[in-house]
Amino acid sequence: MDGATLHSDLDKKALRAKKKAKSTSYPERQLEELLKNQSLEIPHTKHHLVIGDSRDMPEIADTSVHLVVTSPPYPMIDIWNELFEEMGCPNFNTMHAYLAQVWKECYRVLVDGGIACINIGDALRKIDGKFQLYSNHVKVTQECEALGFTSLPYILWKKPTTRPNAFLGSGLLPPNAYITQDCEFILIFRKGRPRRFPPKDLYRYASHYKLDERNAWFTQIWQLPGARQENHYLSRRVAAFPEEIAYRLIRMFSIIGDTVLDPFLGSGTTMKVAINTHRNSVGYEIDTKLIPTIKERLSIEDDMFNKYSVEAFDIYHREDDSKESYKG
């Protein structure tokens, strides 16, 4: 074999390896691959969407959820003004009191050792001529700790800014300019002591992450693009987080067959990823206009049942006590 052939062979091998590495990453990687060489059945999962207010979650039993992944409406951010007004929350403190009722319910339904991941951004607002930062992440942390949650190291989600030169202040003169807010927080809380498992729990082992995933995920800064939104209503009224965020958090903090809750489901990102990663899920959403979007996101007609072994999906409309049920 001459040098040129050897190199072209090596190039082909490198290319194949690269392609393989790519094809094993989300969303293509399936449980089947994780379970390779293990005689484990893919669990049949169940998914419940409640159209109702998550400040009260009577549909969920105490200590029955393993992980909460969510992003609430952000206090003091313009797109959520209307919602908070409708809910009778005119200011920073009342907005957080509204959210805290949901955190309280999350605490009740989580198992001992269960984790809550809350994505939130701080806000900037001028009131009566005074411009200031409203630190939503501090307030959520205080509320959650007061409920009994333990704070764990958080993640800063650094979004690429669409306006890298955006600058709040006066030209190039110090000292009155403001830092550009290009990070959001993913706050992480635990209820009680770390979860315990029987030795060599098979689903736990089948849920392992790879070394390169661990190195990328368990760091404090995640540089990820935001979710792309073609739909105007969704971008104005939902502010979805990207699937990659839900995917990482679910893989990091739950195991196959666990139950994941999103009390502010929006377009359904958390539920979709829970289905894809073989976790059960529960989602709450008050905006009925989002039902068609959620159904479309979950591909309830085809993919969900055949590809991901979903056993059942239902939508409970709390207001008129009616239920739509779908089975595989």
Ligand SMILES: C[S@@+](CC[C@H](N)C(=O)[O-])C[C@H]1O[C@@H](n2cnc3c(N)ncnc32)[C@H](O)[C@@H]1O
């Ligand atoms: C920031 S969005 C969630 C976006 C979601 N992570 C996604 O990827 O699409 C917050 C959602 O919470 C909903 N919401 C607000 N208050 C609620 C409540 N009390 N109960 C249930 N849903 C609520 C809003 O209608 C909105 O869709």
